[in-house]
Amino acid sequence: MLAAERRDFLLARLRSTGKVVAKDIAAEIGVAEDNIRRDLREMAAAGLCQRVYGGALPAAAAAADYATRTAVATDSKRRVAALAAALIPAGGTVLLDGGTTALAVVEALPADLSATIVTHSPTVAAALVAHPSVDVYVLGGRLFKHSAVTSGAATAEAAARITADVFLLGVTGVQHRAGLTTGDPDEAAMKRLLASRAAETYVLASAEKIGAASPFAVLPLSDVAGIVTDVAADHPELAHLRAAGVPLVLSPGAAGSRRSAS
Numbered sequence: 347m348l349a350a351e352r353r354d355f356l357l358a359r360l361r362s363t364g365k366v367v368a369k370d371i372a373a374e375i376g377v378a379e380d381n382i383r384r385d386l387r388e389m390a391a392a393g394l395c396q397r398v399y400g401g402a403l404p405a406a407a408a409a410a411d412y413a414t415r416t417a418v419a420t421d422s423k424r425r426v427a428a429l430a431a432a433l434i435p436a437g438g439t440v441l442l443d444g445g446t447t448a449l450a451v452v453e454a455l456p457a458d459l460s461a462t463i464v465t466h467s468p469t470v471a472a473a474l475v476a477h478p479s480v481d482v483y484v485l486g487g488r489l490f491k492h493s494a495v496t497s498g499a500a501t502a503e504a505a506a507r508i509t510a511d512v513f514l515l516g517v518t519g520v521q522h523r524a525g526l527t528t529g530d531p532d533e534a535a536m537k538r539l540l541a542s543r544a545a546e547t548y549v550l551a552s553a554e555k556i557g558a559a560s561p562f563a564v565l566p567l568s569d570v571a572g573i574v575t576d577v578a579a580d581h582p583e584l585a586h587l588r589a590a591g592v593p594l595v596l597s598p599g600a601a602g603s604r605r606s607a608s
Contacts, residue, residue, distance in 0.1 A: 347375055352385050353394075360395060360404050364557045364583060367401040396559040398524060406518035406527070406558035422552040423447045425576035427454040429595055430514050433548055433574070434461055438511040441540050442470055444495035445516035447550040449473055455480065464508050466496045466536070483508075490533060497536050505539050513544035517564055520551045520573060522586035524559035525566050534562040546571040548595065557583040567592045 347355070355375065359366050368386065372379040386402045389395045395402040427450035434440050437460055442448050444467030452473040459480060465471055466485040474482045485508075487501030515537055519527040526549060528534050541547045547570045556577050567573075572593040577584065579596055587594065 347377065349381075349385065352377070352381070353389060356382070356385060356389065356402075357394060360402065365401060365403055366395070369400070371401075396519070396524075396561065398559065403519075403521055403524060403559040404557060406529070406555060406560045422554070422576050423450045424454070425597055426550055426552045426574050427451040429576070429597065430548060430550055430574050431455050433512060433514070433595070434459065435511055436460060438462070439464065439509070441465070441508065441510045441513040441544050443467070443514055443516040443537065443540065443550070444470060444493050445550075447552055448514065448516055451514060451550070452477070464510060466501050466505070466540075467494060468496070469494050490530070492530065493533060495533070495536075497532050501536060502539055505536070505543060508543045510544040511546070513541050513547045514550055515541060515547050515564070515570070516550050517560075518555060519559040520549060520555050520575075520583075520587075521557055521559045522567070522583065522590050522592075524563070526564040526570070527560040528562055528564055529560045531562045534564045537564045541565055541569065549573045551575040553577050556581060 356366055356371065368382045369379050372382045386395060386397055390397045390402065393405055396405050423446060426447055430451050431454040439462040442451060442463050442465045448467060448470050452470055455477060462481045462483065463474060464483040464485065471482055471484045474480055485496055485501050485504040487496035488498040490497045517526045517528050528537065549570055551573050553576065556575055567590055572595045573587060574595040576597045584594060
């Protein structure tokens with residue numbers, strides 16, 4: 347099997363099973379494990395997968411730049427946003443992450459919702475201008491243009507003064523082994539800080555994020571109150587998440603769906 351054929355085979359296996367184990371693939375197709383590891387390194391460099399110990403996981407499509415993400419899984423994001431908006435307590439204080447799913451949450455908010463929303467996303471804050479009864483606080487700092495959020499010491503200092511009921515967290519990957527991941531280490535650190543300021547953290551996980559991974563860990567799955575997603579209840583990754591004891595908030599139409607207990 348030529349190198350190009352191996353890469354096509356590996357990509358197909360990633361799509362069908364959601365993972366590649368280097369030693370298993372090497373035995374299956376009769377090549378040296380070093381060849382498979384080299385293929386995976388090259389694929390990861392090209393953004394085609396995310397290498398993990400012993401193999402690889404699908405690369406997170408959500409790790410693309412902000413403009414590109416606006417066209418990714420838009421229907422799924424709207425469904426996740428509707429589920430997440432229902433988690434916001436009336437009169438409560440909410441930390442709302444940046445990103446395109448967070449922007450969809452703003453669009454899903456009930457017109458009569460009275461709440462306080464704190465965000466480090468200028469785009470989210472601007473979208474909330476038209477909401478009649480939501481107070482908006484913006485965490486300032488240096489603009490990280492890739493995700494259109496503020497970051498750095500000034501943002502962290504402002505966030506440390508906030509106490510919230512709920513944090514709606516955006517990530518680029520949700521996978522039972524890799525946990526919750528994103529593509530930038532400073533952004534990951536900011537998400538951890540925001541999570542530490544809320545009583546509960548729920549993850550906004552549209553379909554393209556489930557089973558995918560990015561290079562930098564945000565939080566372990568055990569630290570969140572639930573994963574909000576619209577994938578089918580029989581999605582193979584959800585079985586792994588359930589086995590790990592991770593609460594799931596699924597679309598009402600999905601068999602076995604439920605709202606996570608606090």
